[in-house]
Amino acid sequence: MSPAEALKKESVYQPDQKGLIFPDLPAFETFEEERTHRKQRLVAACRAFAQHNFDFGFAGHISVRDPEHTDLYWTNPMAVHFSQVKMSNLILANHAGEVVEGDYAVNQAGFILHASVHQANPDIVAMCHAHTPYGTAYCSLGRPLDPITQDAACFYEDHAVVNDEGGAVAVAKNQGLGVVEAFKNNRAILHQNHGLLTGSRHSVDSACYWFIALERACQVQLMVDAAATKPIPVTPERARYSREHVGSEYIGWLHFQTIYGQLAEQQPDMFG
Ligand SMILES: [Zn+2]
DSSP: OOHHHHOOSOOTTSOSSTTSOOOOOOOOSSHHHHHHHHHHHHHHHHHHHHHTTOOBTBBOEEEEEOSSSTTOEEEOOTTSOGGGOOGGGOEEEOTTSOEEESSSOOOHHHHHHHHHHHHHOTTOOEEEEEOOHHHHHHHTTOOOOOOOSHHHHTTTTSEEEEOOSSHHHHHHTTOOHHHHHHTTTOSEEEETTTEEEEEESSOHHHHHHHHHHHHHHHHHHHHHHTSSSOOOOOOHHHHHHHHHHHSSHHHHHHHHHHHHHHHHHHOGGGGO
């Protein structure tokens, strides 16, 4: 499915007046074009993770499905810092976590979690995971995010807490079914005692942006939880409205275009 086909919701942010400069959803003539595009966005997503200090040793990975060979996934190489990921060191891996193209190793235990989700959810195009400070802290509480801000409301009734023990290691032992199942009805998972995951049925752009937004929502929730007074939540109706209109996959894609534009100009080595 192309991003244009996946766009189900109209956005109030799209300009009414034609001819103005505004990001357009991409269209492709060939798989090769689309593959190159997805790989470039994957690299940019890794660089964005570096900018947000989402690195933690070799933990964390971003995957995007190959447009032609849909049982294969492009991902970042293991033990390479997010800031050093580029087109030439990406790897292509299969469901078993075997590298079928590229020179670098894959984080097999971690990648199998992604592969399992992708395999069970053929509509999920891209996934993100990292061991981020606020996300991992909030995940230890074992409760979903409250709709206390417009940004948090973007995840209202669209995220789940999964309490499998052992994280990605457990998945390697076939105990990670909770995450796989939870992604059927959600686009974000708070994996208890492990960290955050996002999945996108639209693009790696959207998966990356909503990961950044989810980490920030966890940060804000922790700040509010530490406050002396209780926050006033958004009503369920208002939270659903926010999710539909400012929390859509398209909006995630659109937010990411600001990140991509800045990275493409300032870090041209990512295309090397
Ligand atoms: Zn992990």
